[in-house]
Amino acid sequence: MADMKTITAEEFKQHNSKDSLWVLLHGKVYDVTKFLDEHPGGDEVILAEKGTDATEAFEDVGHSDEARALLPDMQIGVFSGDMKAGASAAATEAMAAGHHVNKPPQTSVISYLLPLAFLGAYLAYRFYLSQQ
Numbered sequence: 001m002a003d004m005k006t007i008t009a010e011e012f013k014q015h016n017s018k019d020s021l022w023v024l025l026h027g028k029v030y031d032v033t034k035f036l037d038e039h040p041g042g043d044e045v046i047l048a049e050k051g052t053d054a055t056e057a058f059e060d061v062g063h064s065d066e067a068r069a070l071l072p073d074m075q076i077g078v079f080s081g082d083m084k085a086g087a088s089a090a091a092t093e094a095m096a097a098g099h100h101v102n103k104p105p106q107t108s109v110i111s112y113l114l115p116l117a118f119l120g121a122y123l124a125y126r127f128y129l130s131q132q
């Protein structure tokens with residue numbers, strides 16, 4: 001494992017069929033093409049994760065230590081890319097295009113002018129009382 005290949009998102013996404021299927025788990029890339037037919041969970045669940053980060057799906061199943069022991073033999077490289085786990089392609093594209101998906105809340109002028117107005121009214125009232 002000394003010189004693991006670095007795999008880009010573009011390269012990773014090209015291996016997205018039964019003829020050649022790569023899976024991304026915990027930042028590592030696995031060639032599962034030959035394993036597909038042997039997978040106890042069936043080939044379809046793995047194919048459903050093609051071209052995306054399968055870490056969450058893999059962990060949600062609660063794979064056994066035996067399942068994890070199969071991984072090192074299938075590893076072909078480490079993933080180097082900006083594909084975020086769980087982030088939808090649309091959200092990632094929107095961010096890349098410079099659009100903020102989550103806008104910061106806007107502080108309106110009224111939110112600090114209103115307390116100031118109340119303070120002013122109170123002080124004026126106190127002044128008025130002191131003059132009686």
Ligand code: HEM
Nearest residue numbers: 023032040041045046049054057058061063064066067070
């Ligand atoms: C790529 C590496 C993977 C390996 C080596 C692997 C291996 C295994 C193994 C050995 C089992 C039998 C139960 C166990 O020992 O935990 C299993 C079950 C299962 N796997 Fe995977 N798996 C992989 C990826 C995935 C992915 C990406 C999914 C996506 C959801 C998935 C879904 C399932 C499901 C649903 C079962 C349960 C099958 C059942 O209980 O009927 N696996 N897997």
